[in-house]
Amino acid sequence: MEIPRxxxxxxxxxxxxxEGIARRIDWASLGFDAAIEAENxxxxxxxxxxxxxxxxxxxxxxxxxxxxxxxxxxxxxxPGLKIIMLSGFDEFEYAKEAIKLNVVEYVLKPVxxxxxxxxxxxxxxxxxxATAQQRNIDYLRQNYKNSxxxxxTRFLTELxxxxxxxxxxxxxxxxxxxxxxxxxxxxxxxxxxxxxxKTNPVVSWDLISVSIQKxxxxxxxxxxxxxxxxxxxxxxxxxxxxxxxxxxxxxxIADEICARCARVLNVSVTAGVGRCYSLMREVHESxxxxxxxxxxKIIAGAGRAIYIRDMERMRQEKAAPGAQEEEQLLxxxxxxxxxxxTECAEILAEKARDMGEWRRQAYMLSLFSVIYxxxxxxxxxxxxxxxxxxxxxxxxxxxxxxWEWMGGWMEEICLQVRESLNAExxxxxxxxxxxxxxxxxxxxxxxxxxxxRLCEHLHLSQSYFSTIFRQETGASYVQYLTELRxxxxxxxxxxxxxxxxxxxxxxGYEEPNYFSYVFKKWFGISPTRYRSSLQGG
Numbered sequence: 001m002e003i004p005r006x007x008x009x010x011x012x013x014x015x016x017x018x019e020g021i022a023r024r025i026d027w028a029s030l031g032f033d034a035a036i037e038a039e040n041x042x043x044x045x046x047x048x049x050x051x052x053x054x055x056x057x058x059x060x061x062x063x064x065x066x067x068x069x070x071x072x073x074x075x076x077x078x079p080g081l082k083i084i085m086l087s088g089f090d091e092f093e094y095a096k097e098a099i100k101l102n103v104v105e106y107v108l109k110p111v112x113x114x115x116x117x118x119x120x121x122x123x124x125x126x127x128x129x130a131t132a133q134q135r136n137i138d139y140l141r142q143n144y145k146n147s148x149x150x151x152x153t154r155f156l157t158e159l160x161x162x163x164x165x166x167x168x169x170x171x172x173x174x175x176x177x178x179x180x181x182x183x184x185x186x187x188x189x190x191x192x193x194x195x196x197x198k199t200n201p202v203v204s205w206d207l208i209s210v211s212i213q214k215x216x217x218x219x220x221x222x223x224x225x226x227x228x229x230x231x232x233x234x235x236x237x238x239x240x241x242x243x244x245x246x247x248x249x250x251x252x253i254a255d256e257i258c259a260r261c262a263r264v265l266n267v268s269v270t271a272g273v274g275r276c277y278s279l280m281r282e283v284h285e286s287x288x289x290x291x292x293x294x295x296x297k298i299i300a301g302a303g304r305a306i307y308i309r310d311m312e313r314m315r316q317e318k319a320a321p322g323a324q325e326e327e328q329l330l331x332x333x334x335x336x337x338x339x340x341x342t343e344c345a346e347i348l349a350e351k352a353r354d355m356g357e358w359r360r361q362a363y364m365l366s367l368f369s370v371i372y373x374x375x376x377x378x379x380x381x382x383x384x385x386x387x388x389x390x391x392x393x394x395x396x397x398x399x400x401x402x403w404e405w406m407g408g409w410m411e412e413i414c415l416q417v418r419e420s421l422n423a424e425x426x427x428x429x430x431x432x433x434x435x436x437x438x439x440x441x442x443x444x445x446x447x448x449x450x451x452x453r454l455c456e457h458l459h460l461s462q463s464y465f466s467t468i469f470r471q472e473t474g475a476s477y478v479q480y481l482t483e484l485r486x487x488x489x490x491x492x493x494x495x496x497x498x499x500x501x502x503x504x505x506x507x508g509y510e511e512p513n514y515f516s517y518v519f520k521k522w523f524g525i526s527p528t529r530y531r532s533s534l535q536g537g
Contacts, residue, residue: 006054011038013062024113041065049476060087064514152176157231162284185276190290191235196268254305270297271305333418341414349407383420389413429468447510451477486522493531500527
């Protein structure tokens with residue numbers, strides 16, 4: 001397998017030394033790309049933002065920012081980076097500090113090409129070993145094995161929410177070693193735990209879900225096939241039965257589990273039980289019903305098993321839309337394509353086709369209520385397209401009694417809701433970047449205006465911020481801040497009589513010499529000569 005070529009940066013304020021190293025070493029034969037050069041620590045930080053590097057060879061003593069400080073900052077940003085420290089100072093303190101920074105090689109000047117070639121060969125081996133380990137099949141298999149519990153839970157959660165395609169269900173059941181698909185009937189039980197009044201659980205609350213899961217597995221063993229896992233705050237049991245009508249036995253087992261949890265753990269556990277279905281792809285229906293059954297515990301009483309059919313007492317095709325329809329619509333709107341949204345709207349509306357007139361009207365109003373709850377959840381009422389469609393429904397009472405008209409209206413508004421949610425997702429990065437620009441504009445004069453401080457203010461991770469900032473502005477944070485500071489400095493040089501060191505501090509540079517260095521690099525002329533040119537000097 002091909003080993004990748006690595007990128008190296010050479011950092012030294014002495015141009016001859018830097019250029020000599022960059023040009024005299026045969027990088028290609030060592031497995032590196034041609035070296036990137038940086039004049040000092042600050043310059044290196046800025047260049048590291050725009051190009052991915054693997055190794056940094058740096059001098060210690062440099063103006064503006066020394067090699068130790070630069071290395072400290074680079075390691076924070078890129079933990080896997082290899083640092084080679086080059087110094088003409090044979091002092092123990094430097095070596096100690098380098099060790100703290102996990103510098104892989106500490107080389108004393110003067111150094112020749114042969115010595116540096118050996119150093120880079122050793123560093124290349126370190127990088128190759130790390131790459132080989134990442135690619136190692138046994139290593140990947142172990143990682144996969146370690147990830148299996150999480151992947152299994154994720155698959156089961158997606159299965160319960162109806163997010164797994166039918167053709168993918170059986171292969172994934174086999175992949176994760178889940179054996180429930182051979183039985184005739186499938187039903188879901190959802191267990192919800194809460195503390196009992198005037199008593200404390202016998203184990204810490206963090207361990208409660210694990211304890212309940214173990215009890216469920218013990219009670220189910222030998223009586224049915226089951227898979228038990230924790231999803232959000234509930235413990236879910238997917239059960240599979242050979243008998244055609246196992247609900248009575250499942251309710252009995254669930255009641256036993258609730259009673260045992262109260263007796264052994266001092267915890268009140270309520271179980272919601274969904275109806276039985278014949279196919280694994282229908283397990284989503286049973287799960288939604290099990291969760292809906294839990295909502296009846298205020299009426300039916302906590303600490304026991306509640307069967308959804310006992311609560312609703314009506315056939316599914318005549319039931320008013322509730323949690324199940326809302327979740328189906330919401331999932332289609334958030335994650336589905338246009339075809340899936342159309343199919344979902346048609347299926348829900350078609351349920352009303354064979355209903356009597358008064359029941360159809362009630363059902364249509366209930367569907368409208370489901371749509372409204374979704375719009376309310378995401379505060380989309382004032383979106384022009386959505387507002388117009390809601391008003392269209394209210395003003396078309398002679399039409400919405402028709403299930404065909406209702407299906408078309410639902411499709412139209414669901415597509416509009418999806419479009420609004422997508423637009424909102426796209427606007428979030430723009431709004432965050434605008435907030436960042438505002439903060440930078442207010443604080444650019446502060447020397448310690450770091451990206452860490454900005455991200456802390458925005459409550460964002462640095463990696464996410466860097467991605468969206470470059471995406472929206474076309475520049476890195478450092479480039480944007482530098483450009484702003486240079487433009488402000490140019491303005492102050494034109495409009496005030498302030499000394500160069502005063503202007504440097506006003507635009508966020510504590511070190512006047514470094515300010516002059518950056519200004520000249522940016523505009524091709526020193527601050528003093530720039531002002532002189534304005535005065536005709």
